[in-house]
Amino acid sequence: MELFKLIFIEPFEVMAALPDLLLQTLWEGFVSGILYSLIALGFVLIFKASGVFNFAQGIMVVFAALTLVGIHAMGVPPFLALILTLGVMALLALTVVKLVMKPLVNQPDIILFMSTIGITFILIAGGQLIFGGEPKAMITTELGLPTGSSDWEVGGGIVIFQHIDIAAAVIAALLIAGLALFFNKTKTGRALRAVADDHQAALSVGISLEYIWVVVWFAAGVVALTAGILWAAKSDVSFALQVVALKALPVLVLGGFTSIPGAIVGGLIIGIGEKLFDLYWGVPILGGSTESWFAFIIALLFLLYRPEGLFGEKHIERI
Amino acid sequence: MSVAEKLKPETAETILSVNNIEVIYNHVILVLKGVSLTVPKGGIVALLGANGAGKTTTLRAVSNLLRGERGEVTKGDIIFNGEEIQDLTPNELVQRGCIQVMEGRHCFGHLSIEDNLMTGAYTRKDGAAAIKDHLDLVYQYFPRLKERRKSQAGYTSGGEQQMCAIGRALMSKPSMILLDEPSMGLAPQLVEEIFEIVRDLNQKENVSFLLAEQNTNIALKYATYGYILESGRVVMDGDAKELRENEDVKEFYLGTGGDGRKSFKDVKHYRRRKRWLA
Incomplete structure (x- = not known):
């Protein structure tokens, strides 16, 4: 009975009593959810176009942020550094496709997956070798990202909105809108969707798979860079960030590996869900720190009962 | 001649x-x-x-x-x-x-018919206007595709998919x-x-x-x-x-041997084995 009250009654009483706390938690969950979404989006892009589960996506986030900070530290102005970092990501995409994807095409999936683990280690070692392994501060103000916060009075309390969080939400939304436009309105975008559907048929109409792969790896790199900047702006640029990237896995299970809207909604659900659960159920019942595993439990439940995820692409099959 | x-x-x-x-x-x-x-x-x-x-x-x-x-x-x-x-x-x-239309159609199931056709023009460099004209031409040959241009190809009938696959190939101006x-x-x-x-x-x-x-x-x-x-x-x-x-073609492929239509199982055993390779 005691437990029943703890699970089903008290959390909602607290929510009703302190609406500002609820809103604050929702907002924070939303912001971290956006970042999960961005990381998951990188996975989905590559998975859709090449069927490769890119284990290196997490480290690409760190590598991109590290490159940006590292180039800036060499005395390059911030926006030039940003452009150079994009160049590095394009180069990375080209190298991965030429050296890994192309020689291994038509090999079993597991071999391509293993090769992305290899890429992970190369990026970790390479990043440390070139830029050093110690945590660095993101060049937030230099890039013109806002700092400070605004308060909003609600029901006797206040909700604090960090400006960087608002900026993160806006930038992520712009990036996603940009990608959606690119996919639906451009010739290359249409070719990308074609490759995702049937790469044999795409080859037969003269679409170059190699070119498409470079495009998606670069797009995943841009998404990784964005996620890296926004995430590191709240903490630091360090290799510990890649652990956060592992949270993208439950997001993918939830949203479906092939669905871009799924990655976004999945990220938000996980982000908001883990913050709410931790505050209202985790702390009173389990003594807190549920955030690190909550997402994985959700993923497990999904794997058991709905393995294609919320938005996983339905197989269209004619009988 | x-x-x-x-x-x-x-x-x-x-x-x-x-x-x-x-x-x-x-x-x-x-x-x-x-x-x-x-x-x-x-x-x-x-x-x-x-x-x-x-x-x-x-x-x-x-x-x-x-x-x-x-x-x-x-x-x-x-x-x-x-x-x-x-x-x-x-x-x-x-x-x-030179373009191939693959066996089993292979339309892009999640793309609309029109998007499918447009992927056929992927390699063309003669401009959007020429491609648009060509699309109209393809629709003239396959009026049925025009009716269904907004449908996802995966949900169209087998015949429509075959038309879509041929139309898609046509879009490359082969x-x-x-x-x-x-x-x-x-x-x-x-x-x-x-x-x-x-x-x-x-x-x-x-x-x-x-x-x-x-x-x-x-x-x-x-x-x-x-x-x-x-x-x-x-x-x-x-x-x-x-x-x-040709008598052999009739017998083996058209099912209409010398004395009219008959079942393959009635073909004499040695003829069946022989084919043209023996």
């Missing part, structure tokens, strides 16, 4: 010639054992044979889609419009005007289409409709066709010349009309 003579590969201008090619899958499985054939400019050539005879492999060898299936051409050469093409990528080949098993899984009436369109395209748009078909009857009705493949070799070739009247 009679029609048959005019269409003889040696006399007419050729667009495609395949010379004695050998294809090996996975480095060990020899599938084509020296296949040669020619397609005259503006012709419809049928490639006939049973399952596993090597029809699809021949088409894939030409369109360079073998690599994706771990196959390779190990001997012989393939010449399209006077140029050796074995080492080109499918992309380069489509740009030169001079030659390699058509693999267009009749597969379609109602006889639809098969007829598709072949009528193929003939139309051949005559009005001057597209040459090399088509692989199991439906020997209809293929020989529309083709000008035919090759019969068996176990990776060409065992017979000739004018479509000649082939239609």
Whole structure:
């Protein structure tokens, strides 16, 4: 009975009593959810176009942020550094496709997956070798990202909105809108969707798979860079960030590996869900720190009962 | 000059010639054992044979889609419009005007019909206006596609998907289409409709066709010349009309032996074994 009250009654009483706390938690969950979404989006892009589960996506986030900070530290102005970092990501995409994807095409999936683990280690070692392994501060103000916060009075309390969080939400939304436009309105975008559907048929109409792969790896790199900047702006640029990237896995299970809207909604659900659960159920019942595993439990439940995820692409099959 | 003579590969201008090619899958499985054939400019050539005879492999060898299936051409050469093409990528080949419509349609299921057609124009560099005009032309040949242009291709009927696949290939402005098993899984009436369109395209748009078909009857009705493949070799070739009247072809592929239609099980055992290879 005691437990029943703890699970089903008290959390909602607290929510009703302190609406500002609820809103604050929702907002924070939303912001971290956006970042999960961005990381998951990188996975989905590559998975859709090449069927490769890119284990290196997490480290690409760190590598991109590290490159940006590292180039800036060499005395390059911030926006030039940003452009150079994009160049590095394009180069990375080209190298991965030429050296890994192309020689291994038509090999079993597991071999391509293993090769992305290899890429992970190369990026970790390479990043440390070139830029050093110690945590660095993101060049937030230099890039013109806002700092400070605004308060909003609600029901006797206040909700604090960090400006960087608002900026993160806006930038992520712009990036996603940009990608959606690119996919639906451009010739290359249409070719990308074609490759995702049937790469044999795409080859037969003269679409170059190699070119498409470079495009998606670069797009995943841009998404990784964005996620890296926004995430590191709240903490630091360090290799510990890649652990956060592992949270993208439950997001993918939830949203479906092939669905871009799924990655976004999945990220938000996980982000908001883990913050709410931790505050209202985790702390009173389990003594807190549920955030690190909550997402994985959700993923497990999904794997058991709905393995294609919320938005996983339905197989269209004619009988 | 009679029609048959005019269409003889040696006399007419050729667009495609395949010379004695050998294809090996996975480095060990020899599938084509020296296949040669020619397609005259503006012709419809049928490639006939049973399952596993090597029809699809021949088409894939030409369109360079073998690599994706771990196959390779190990001997012989393939010449399209006077140029050796074995080492080109499918992309380069489509740009030169030779495109394959794969067996089983292979439409992009999640793309709309119109988007499917537009992917066919991927390699074109002659501008959006020309592509738009060409799209209208494709819709003229396939009015049904126009009606369904906004539908996801995966949810359209088999016939519509076949039309979509052919229309998509047309969008690349090809001079030659390699058509693999267009009749597969379609109602006889639809098969007829598709072949009528193929003939139309051949005559009005001057597209040459090399088509692989199991439906020997209809293929020989529309083709000008035919090759019969068996176990990776060409065992017979000739004018479509000649082939239609050949006793062996009648017996083995058309099911209408000397004394009218009969079941394959009534064919004398030694004849069945013999085929043309024994």
